[in-house]
Amino acid sequence: MKSFNSKGLLKNKHIQTLYSSFFRKYSNLQMEIETFTLSDGDFLDCYWYNKPDSKDSTPIVVLFHGLEGSYKSPYIQGVMKEAYKEGFSSVIMHFRGCSHRENNLVRAYHSGATEDAHEWLKLIHFNHPFSKVFCAGYSMGGNMLLKLLAEQKNNSYITASVATSVPYILNISSKTMEKGFAKFYQNHLLKSLKENLHKKFVKHDMSLHIKLKKEEIPNIKTFWDLDDAYTAPVHGFKSAQDYYDKCSSRQFLKDIEVPTLLIQAIDDPFMTSEVIPTANELSKSTQLELSKNGGHVGFISGSLFKPEYWLEKRIVEYFKEFL
Numbered sequence: 093m094k095s096f097n098s099k100g101l102l103k104n105k106h107i108q109t110l111y112s113s114f115f116r117k118y119s120n121l122q123m124e125i126e127t128f129t130l131s132d133g134d135f136l137d138c139y140w141y142n143k144p145d146s147k148d149s150t151p152i153v154v155l156f157h158g159l160e161g162s163y164k165s166p167y168i169q170g171v172m173k174e175a176y177k178e179g180f181s182s183v184i185m186h187f188r189g190c191s192h193r194e195n196n197l198v199r200a201y202h203s204g205a206t207e208d209a210h211e212w213l214k215l216i217h218f219n220h221p222f223s224k225v226f227c228a229g230y231s232m233g234g235n236m237l238l239k240l241l242a243e244q245k246n247n248s249y250i251t252a253s254v255a256t257s258v259p260y261i262l263n264i265s266s267k268t269m270e271k272g273f274a275k276f277y278q279n280h281l282l283k284s285l286k287e288n289l290h291k292k293f294v295k296h297d298m299s300l301h302i303k304l305k306k307e308e309i310p311n312i313k314t315f316w317d318l319d320d321a322y323t324a325p326v327h328g329f330k331s332a333q334d335y336y337d338k339c340s341s342r343q344f345l346k347d348i349e350v351p352t353l354l355i356q357a358i359d360d361p362f363m364t365s366e367v368i369p370t371a372n373e374l375s376k377s378t379q380l381e382l383s384k385n386g387g388h389v390g391f392i393s394g395s396l397f398k399p400e401y402w403l404e405k406r407i408v409e410y411f412k413e414f415l
Contacts (some may be wrong), residue, residue: 093409096357096383096391096402105359106273107386111399112166119169124214128184130211137191138212139163140183141172149222149415150221151251153408154182154213156233158257158389160284162190167230167389171404178408180221180287182258189234189288198296199326200288202319203232203262206240217249225412227253230389231362234258235341238256242344243353252351252414254407257360257389260342263333265363266315273363275390278315291321301326326403342369344376353410355403357386 101107123139130136144150153175157165163184172182187201188208201208201390211336216225227250229237234255241253259265269278286309293306304321320332327337354374358365374380383391386403394400 093406094245095381096406097291098393099395101396102394102399103385105357105361105385105387105390106119107396108357108359108385108390108392109277109361111390111392111396112170112401116166116170116399118164118166118206119173121169121172123163128212128292129290130208130387132197132390134188134196135213136188136208137186137193138183139186139191140181142181143183144175144181144220144223146219147222148220149224150179150181151226151411152216152220153180153182153218153411154227155182156227156229156237157184157187157190158231158233160190160281161230161233162186162192167403168257170401171228171407173218174401174404174408175402175411179410180226180413181262181287183216185209194288194295198292198298198301200292200323202323202327202335202339203235203259204239204335204340205327206236206243209236209290210244213249215264224251224414225249226251226414228407229253229258231257231259235260235262235339238341238348238352239339239344241350242347244350245347248350250350252353252411254353254355254410255341256355256391256403256407258341258356259363260340260367260369261363262336262340263309264367266332268361268363270316274333277362282315282318284313285318286310307337321355342367343375345369345373346375348375349377351414353407354378354380355383355385355391355406356380357388357391359385360388362388
């Protein structure tokens with residue numbers, strides 16, 4: 093497959109990032125919902141497309157969405173359809189609280205929370221022992237996936253993986269989102285995150301867990317504010333910086349032993365090129381495909397009126413190499 097190349101207005105990083113959300117037609121895929129109970133009593137809603145029988149050897153693609161993403165995200169719908177065309181089953185693991193149902197506990201999800209994905213992958217392996225399992229993570233979900241791969245090394249249940257538009261150094265990405273047009277993306281995502289946080293105060297006595305008060309939620313203006321006030325303390329970190337330092341995936345790349353493709357655009361508006369890993373930071377099992385354009389989880393070729401969704405084709409093509 094040819095490397096990614098965009099032309100005309102699609103060279104613009106913001107058009108790449110926003111095009112699918114505004115113009116891609118939503119696919120009403122018929123999915124089967126599997127609700128998985130976690131060891132701590134919480135749950136995950138996992139949406140299957142073309143779920144295989146336990147005795148089948150149909151390969152399975154496990155998807156990890158980005159911040160506040162879901163089965164409705166255009167990049168998820170697109171890769172599910174592409175995988176189906178090539179003979180794969182697929183399933184999206186919604187992070188806690190992202191399936192339009194509130195999760196049970198005070199905690200939620202974050203860029204380095206690998207425990208849930210590990211439990212889910214273990215269950216898939218148990219229920220589908222004859223299927224090869226592949227993983228694709230996007231943005232925050234990609235960061236989590238890379239950390240998981242490093243922790244599991246060659247003991248994982250994963251045959252191969254792809255991580256796209258990953259914020260490899262979280263504090264740089266967080267600060268980038270506070271500048272220029274990136275504030276638009278930050279404000280959009282923060283609106284949803286703050287609404288979910290407000291629901292936590294209604295359901296739980298949050299004073300037992302964080303210092304932030306419910307009436308102070310509107311004062312949260314940045315990801316850093318949210319992570320310092322809620323994400324870090326609830327998930328056992330000292331501060332936002334401590335969370336970013338311990339969960340940024342670039343430091344883990346050297347430990348990955350599962351074949352892994354990294355797809356990244358230099359013009360990604362969610363971060364700067366400073367986050368992109370160098371060759372000596374990659375393990376022998378990882379390969380970086382870096383393109384000049386592509387935006388954030390964009391990678392749309394063709395034209396505005398006849399777009400071609402290169403990313404999902406590239407992901408599935410890579411997985412086919414291991415069948």
